[in-house]
Each structure stands twice: as C-alpha cells, then as structure tokens.
Amino acid sequence: MTRTYSQERYLSAKRTVDDRSLDQHVLDELELVLAGSTEIVEVGAGIGTMLQRLLDWDLLPDRVTYMLVDVDADSIDAARERIPSWASAEGYTVTEDDAITLARGEQEVTVETAVTDASTYLATATPDLVIGAAFLDLLESAEIDELFERLPKTAGEDGDFRMYIDRTYSVTGVGAVASGTIMSGTVEAGDELLLGPMGDGSFREVEVRSIEMHYHRVDEAKAGRIVGIALKGVEEREIERGMALLPRESDPDPIREFSAEVMVLNHPTSIDDGYEPVVHVETISEAAVFYPDGGTLLPGDTGTARIRFKFRPYLIEEGQRFVFREGRSKGVGTVTGVEPEK
Numbered sequence: 001m002t003r004t005y006s007q008e009r010y011l012s013a014k015r016t017v018d019d020r021s022l023d024q025h026v027l028d029e030l031e032l033v034l035a036g037s038t039e040i041v042e043v044g045a046g047i048g049t050m051l052q053r054l055l056d057w058d059l060l061p062d063r064v065t066y067m068l069v070d071v072d073a074d075s076i077d078a079a080r081e082r083i084p085s086w087a088s089a090e091g092y093t094v095t096e097d098d099a100i101t102l103a104r105g106e107q108e109v110t111v112e113t114a115v116t117d118a119s120t121y122l123a124t125a126t127p128d129l130v131i132g133a134a135f136l137d138l139l140e141s142a143e144i145d146e147l148f149e150r151l152p153k154t155a156g157e158d159g160d161f162r163m164y165i166d167r168t169y170s171v172t173g174v175g176a177v178a179s180g181t182i183m184s185g186t187v188e189a190g191d192e193l194l195l196g197p198m199g200d201g202s203f204r205e206v207e208v209r210s211i212e213m214h215y216h217r218v219d220e221a222k223a224g225r226i227v228g229i230a231l232k233g234v235e236e237r238e239i240e241r242g243m244a245l246l247p248r249e250s251d252p253d254p255i256r257e258f259s260a261e262v263m264v265l266n267h268p269t270s271i272d273d274g275y276e277p278v279v280h281v282e283t284i285s286e287a288a289v290f291y292p293d294g295g296t297l298l299p300g301d302t303g304t305a306r307i308r309f310k311f312r313p314y315l316i317e318e319g320q321r322f323v324f325r326e327g328r329s330k331g332v333g334t335v336t337g338v339e340p341e342k
C-alpha cells in the first residue's frame with residue numbers, strides 16, 4: 001500500500017518534469033506515427049500520464065483505442081480512477097465499462113487496460129504503435145531483446161541496410177561512433193558502407209569496426225534496433241545528424257529539393273513563396289524554403305509544394321513523412337518526388 005501510494009505520487013509529480021524534458025525530435029516522429037494509428041499500446045503505462053499528455057497536446061487521432069499495459073495492478077487501478085475524473089473535468093463525456101470511453105467533439109478515445117508483462121502482452125497483440133516511456137531502463141538486456149523481438153515489424157528486415165544518424169560520439173580507442181535506429185536491412189561488423197551526404201553532396205566510404213546494442217557488442221543488428229556503429233575511415237567531427245549509412249554498392253542521390261503534399265495544421269496567416277520553416281524528416285532537422293503550388297497555402301489547407309533545403313542536401317525518398325515548424329506554425333507532409341542535384 002505504501003509502495004503504491006509513493007509510486008502514484010512519484011508518477012504524477014514526474015509528469016510535469018517529463019513534459020518539459022521529452023526529446024522534441026522523438027515527439028515530432030511520434031506525432032507523425034500517432035496521426036496514422038488507430039490502435040496504440042502503452043507498455044509500462046503506470047498511472048496513464050502519457051495518455052493524459054497526448055490528449056492535452058491534441059496529438060491523438062479522432063478515433064483511437066489506447067491500451068494501458070502494466071505489470072503493477074495498483075498502477076492500473078490508479079489509472080482507472082484518475083483518467084475518468086481528469087477527463088470529466090476537461091469536458092469529456094466519460095462512459096465506463098470494461099473499457100473507458102472518452103468523447104469530446106469529434107474525438108472518441110477508447111481506453112483499455114491490462115495487468116500483465118509487456119512482452120507477454122505483445123506476444124499476441126498487433127497494435128499500430130507501441131509506446132514505452134521511462135520503461136526500457138527498468139528491463140534487463142535480455143528482456144529488452146525479447147521485447148524488441150515482439151514489436152510489430154514496420155521496417156523491412158529484407159531491404160537494403162539504411163540508418164539515419166541520430167547522434168555521434170568519439171570513443172577513446174574506438175574512434176567515431178554513429179548511433180541511430182536501423183530503418184531497414186541488416187548491418188554486420190566489417191560491412192563496407194557509404195556515409196552521407198556530406199555538405200557538398202558527396203558520400204564517404206566507411207567500414208563498420210564494431211556494433212553495440214544496449215551497451216553490448218553484437219556481430220550484426222537488424223531493422224528496428226537502436227545501435228551504435230563504430231566507423232573506420234571517418235572522424236567524428238565529420239559526421240552529422242541527419243546523414244545516412246547505406247551499403248557501399250548503392251548509388252544514392254543527394255537531394256536538395258523535393259516536392260511534397262503538405263497539410264498546414266497551424267499558421268497565423270498564409271504560407272507563401274519563400275516561407276522558411278524547419279523541416280524534420282527522419283533524423284534531419286533543417287531550414288527549408290517552401291514554394292507552394294499556386295503560391296499560397298492557408299491553415300487547414302492540404303496542397304502541394306516544392307521544398308528546398310536551405311543549406312545542404314540530404315538523402316530523401318518518396319513516401320517519407322515530415323513535420324515542419326516555424327514559431328507557432330506547424331504542418332505535416334509527405335515527400336512525393338525528389339529532384340537529384342545535377
């Protein structure tokens with residue numbers, strides 16, 4: 001009883017701290033995936049503060065099932081008590097059954113709960129998105145491996161290896177290390193890769209010295225894994241976030257300009273030729289200039305635009321989704337065509 005009380009107090013107090021410390025880039029990516037998810041599972045959900053946050057920040061789609069999974073029955077009980085009373089105070093109509101339904105305006109969220117281990121739950125569930133906030137650090141390395149095995153597969157393990165670089169490190173005795181989530185394919189120690197594009201559009205030949213996953217050295221890693229790859233043939237200062245690693249035999253085009261379908265979610269006036277937000281795509285965050293087809297896009301509009309990175313090219317592909325922001329204005333988009341630099 002004492003433990004539950006302190007866990008609940010701890011988790012509710014922690015929320016305001018987490019609100020401010022969540023990684024903006026992760027949130028940007030999450031926002032895109034949330035927009036396309038109708039079944040979300042949160043593992044290690046505690047008392048449901050992440051759900052409250054996503055509702056508060058208006059990040060959930062109109063119709064969604066949100067499953068809270070936690071091994072701790074007292075936390076789930078606390079969530080089932082807190083969410084309805086919080087939601088009523090926020091103007092939601094709350095219906096409680098096995099599931100809790102929260103309805104307000106166009107939005108209807110069905111909240112379900114399960115008291116079970118995360119891996120056990122994911123052995124049979126096939127949600128669109130699995131959220132685990134402040135959770136992985138509680139698991140042993142073998143438990144993390146098991147959990148990752150059970151995640152629904154979105155990335156193509158069979159495709160060519162590709163990883164967008166998230167962070168870089170310089171490790172004494174090892175050299176440059178680039179970390180990120182493997183987007184597709186498999187990487188092995190000794191693989192010969194390309195890194196880039198560099199600022200001038202060129203790609204650099206590098207070799208995989210070693211691979212680390214959750215602080216353990218591994219011989220190979222596949223799509224979906226978060227890894228640190230030690231690289232031969234490059235200095236840490238030459239590697240930048242947003243560059244990609246891909247097989248040596250590929251022939252990638254550096255892309256400075258692309259066309260896209262965009263939706264303006266929030267903008268004080270109109271978006272005209274020359275609008276300059278920051279575009280976030282994969283791990284790239286870069287100033288870009290917009291040229292809307294037809295000259296103007298209004299808030300709420302969906303339209304097409306040509307978009308040009310202001311300073312340098314990146315590896316961009318058709319179908320990639322992105323967020324753009326400038327001050328309080330915000331929108332989302334999908335790359336529909338790329339124009340390789342001549």
Ligand SMILES: C[S@@+](CC[C@H](N)C(=O)[O-])C[C@H]1O[C@@H](n2cnc3c(N)ncnc32)[C@H](O)[C@@H]1O
Nearest residue numbers: 044045046049070071072075116117118133134
């Ligand atoms: C630090 S809390 C985070 C809660 C919430 N996600 C948040 O950010 O406020 C971690 C939660 O994970 C739960 N947990 C720990 N191991 C678990 C497992 N193997 N399966 C499911 N839940 C687990 C704990 O009971 C606890 O409620």
